[in-house]
Amino acid sequence: xxxxxxxxxxxxxxxxxxxxxxxxxxxxxxxxxxxxxxxxxxxxxxxxxxxxxxxxxxxxxxxxxxxxxxxxxxxxxxxxxxxxxxxxxxxxxxxxxxxxxxxxxxx
Amino acid sequence: xxxxxxxxxxxxxxxxxxxxxxxxxxxxxxxxxxxxxxxxxxxxxxxxxxxxxxxxxxxxxxxxxxxxxxxxxxxxxxxxxxxxxxxxxxxxxxxxxxxxxxxxxxxxxxxxxxxxxxxx
Numbered sequence: 001x002x003x004x005x006x007x008x009x010x011x012x013x014x015x016x017x018x019x020x021x022x023x024x025x026x027x028x029x030x031x032x033x034x035x036x037x038x039x040x041x042x043x044x045x046x047x048x049x050x051x052x053x054x055x056x057x058x059x060x061x062x063x064x065x066x067x068x069x070x071x072x073x074x075x076x077x078x079x080x081x082x083x084x085x086x087x088x089x090x091x092x093x094x095x096x097x098x099x100x101x102x103x104x105x106x107x
Numbered sequence: 108x109x110x111x112x113x114x115x116x117x118x119x120x121x122x123x124x125x126x127x128x129x130x131x132x133x134x135x136x137x138x139x140x141x142x143x144x145x146x147x148x149x150x151x152x153x154x155x156x157x158x159x160x161x162x163x164x165x166x167x168x169x170x171x172x173x174x175x176x177x178x179x180x181x182x183x184x185x186x187x188x189x190x191x192x193x194x195x196x197x198x199x200x201x202x203x204x205x206x207x208x209x210x211x212x213x214x215x216x217x218x219x220x221x222x223x224x225x226x227x
Contacts, residue, residue, distance in 0.1 A: 001169075034213055043202050043217035044152070055215065087152055091212040095168040098152035 002026050002090050006099035012107040013078055021073045021102045023088035028068045032092035035064055035073045038101075039084045047086075048073065075104075109133035109216060111203050116221030123193050123225070129186040129203030129218055137181035140206035142214060143188045145170075145223075147199030155201070156188065159210060170197075193225045 003026035013019050023033065031051040036044035046055045048064040051071055061082075063074045075082055083106050088099040115127040127143070143155040156167045156177040165177055176189040186203050200222050204214035 036214075043204075043220055044214070045217070046207070046213070046215045049207065049213050089152070089213075094166065096154040096212040098154075100151050 001095055002029060002093055002097055004088055004090055004097050004099040006086075006088060006102045008102060009100065010103045010105060012105045014107045015078050015080060017078045018074065018076045019078060019104065021086055021104075023066075023071045023073070023099050025069045025071075025090055029090040029092035031067045032090055033064070033066070033071050034089045034091060035062075036087045036089065037082075037084050038087065044087060078104075080106075111205065111216060111218035113201065113203055113218040113221040116201065116223045118224045118226065119193055120227050121194060121225055124189070124191040125193065125223060127188040127190070127201055127203075127221055127223075129188075131184045131186070131203075131205070134205075134216075136184040140208075140210050141179060141186045142204045142206060142212070143171075143175075143177060143186075143201060144204050144214065144217075145197075145199045145201045146220070147196065149196055154212065157206070157210070157212065158186070164210070190223070193223075195225050198223060198225045 005024045007022045033051045035048040038044040052064045061076045065072050085101045085103045113129045142157045155171045158165050158177045174192045178187045200220040202220045203218045205216040207213040207215040
């Protein structure tokens with residue numbers, strides 16, 4: 001199975017900050033990488049797919065980069081609504097695995 | 108409104124069975140591959156099973172092989188997960204999720220989830 005490892009596990013930041021979350025795959029997944037946002041008690045929402053493509057309706061403050069085994073999610077100018085848990089997911093190969101999550105907290 | 112709504116979760120004893128349902132609305136349900144994804148305290152988010160739009164191709168993750176059965180009824184716009192021989196580690200929230208493409212395994216629409224608790 002492809003292991004997905006996110007860092008950091010927890011991130012404290014302030015409104016207006018720029019933050020970066022990293023996701024590493026245990027083997028190459030090309031660009032078959034998605035990012036989801038999950039707020040407490042709710043289902044995940046798709047933010048980015050194919051490593052850098054923004055899902056329809058998602059704010060342009062979110063961007064993704066990377067290929068192969070290392071990927072980044074960047075949120076520019078944090079807004080109050082952005083404080084949530086973020087997950088990466090690879091869909092390159094069966095079984096389709098998620099990272100353990102990065103919880104973004106208000107500093 | 109485009110949405111998925113799950114039901115059928117609850118408390119079940121180890122070794123017991125449960126059938127989850129998911130109903131889609133606001134989109135052409137029969138045109139999409141559908142999936143079950145669960146979130147457990149032990150393993151986090153985990154893809155469980157997938158079924159193609161016509162019901163002809165079905166795949167399971169390791170957690171569900173031999174114990175879970177995914178099925179669908181496109182006329183009713185519904186997806187199902189029959190779970191048997193349940194274990195305490197199956198405890199968690201089960202989401203149905205729509206595939207963004209044809210067997211892409213990228214999930215662009217999720218239900219609110221249904222909680223399954225396996226405990227004696």
